[in-house]
Amino acid sequence: MSGLNWKPFVYGGLASIVAEFGTFPVDLTKTRLQVQGQSIDVRFKEIKYRGMFHALFRIYKEEGVLGLYSGIAPALLRQASYGTIKIGIYQSLKRLFVDRLEDETLLINMICGVVSGVISSTIANPTDVLKIRMQAQGSLFQGSMIGSFIDIYRQEGTKGLWRMWKHEGFFALYKGFWPNWLRLGPWNIIFFITYEQLKRLQI
Numbered sequence: 001m002s003g004l005n006w007k008p009f010v011y012g013g014l015a016s017i018v019a020e021f022g023t024f025p026v027d028l029t030k031t032r033l034q035v036q037g038q039s040i041d042v043r044f045k046e047i048k049y050r051g052m053f054h055a056l057f058r059i060y061k062e063e064g065v066l067g068l069y070s071g072i073a074p075a076l077l078r079q080a081s082y083g084t085i086k087i088g089i090y091q092s093l094k095r096l097f098v099d100r101l102e103d104e105t106l107l108i109n110m111i112c113g114v115v116s117g118v119i120s121s122t123i124a125n126p127t128d129v130l131k132i133r134m135q136a137q138g139s140l141f142q143g144s145m146i147g148s149f150i151d152i153y154r155q156e157g158t159k160g161l162w163r164m165w166k167h168e169g170f171f172a173l174y175k176g177f178w179p180n181w182l183r184l185g186p187w188n189i190i191f192f193i194t195y196e197q198l199k200r201l202q203i
Contacts (some may be wrong), residue, residue, distance in 0.1 A: 005095070007089030016083020020075055025068040027075070031132055035109040090192060091118040092103035101199070109196050110189050117188035118181065125177050152160040 029052045035048045049055035059067050093112040098104050 005091065006088075008091035009084050012087025013084030016087075017076055017155045020021050020071070020079040024072055024075055025056060025059075026052065028059070028068060028070060032059070071131040074127040077122045078127035078131060081127065085123060086116045086120035086188070089119055095201065106193065109193050113188045113192035114185060119183050121177070121181050121184050125174050137147035 029049070032055055033049055033052070036049060037045065056068070063070070081092060090112050093115060094108065096106065097112075098106050
């Protein structure tokens with residue numbers, strides 16, 4: 001087998017970043033609609049949005065264009081890691097099993113899809129947690145984990161950051177990992193199988 005091909009990693013990451021940036025406002029409205037109306041956290045008790053389009057217009061009116069991209073930084077970081085690793089590992093794993101496209105089987109595609117999905121989800125989950133927190137709070141920095149990191153660092157330096165890590169704990173970065181993985185596991189299998197079958201079409 002030849003050396004590691006870096007192109008799938010780079011192309012997969014770039015494509016994921018572009019797609020995330022283009023669809024992020026819709027993802028933002030999904031998060032806002034999901035967290036509103038709850039009784040546990042009084043900050044989200046009010047029903048502010050009647051639907052996706054109403055949420056888009058209201059967020060734009062109240063928070064401006066930047067409000068539609070609250071949490072975009074960790075979202076892009078997530079795609080830069082998740083998309084890059086998922087596509088790159090998938091293509092690299094396939095090359096371990098077969099050298100030619102014609103030799104690929106459905107089982108190989110499924111195995112490579114699951115493995116690449118698990119690895120990429122594990123690495124990217126902390127940025128997903130951060131993204132959702134920032135989307136729900138509707139702020140680019142203030143009140144978010146990034147804002148807390150910045151404030152604590154300015155006031156207390158690196159020792160303060162360690163204390164914050166200790167306060168929330170390492171596994172706080174992996175909240176929702178299992179339901180997220182259970183969603184992305186089948187998603188990756190279907191995605192890569194469909195992708196491979198479409199590649200074979202003589203169009």
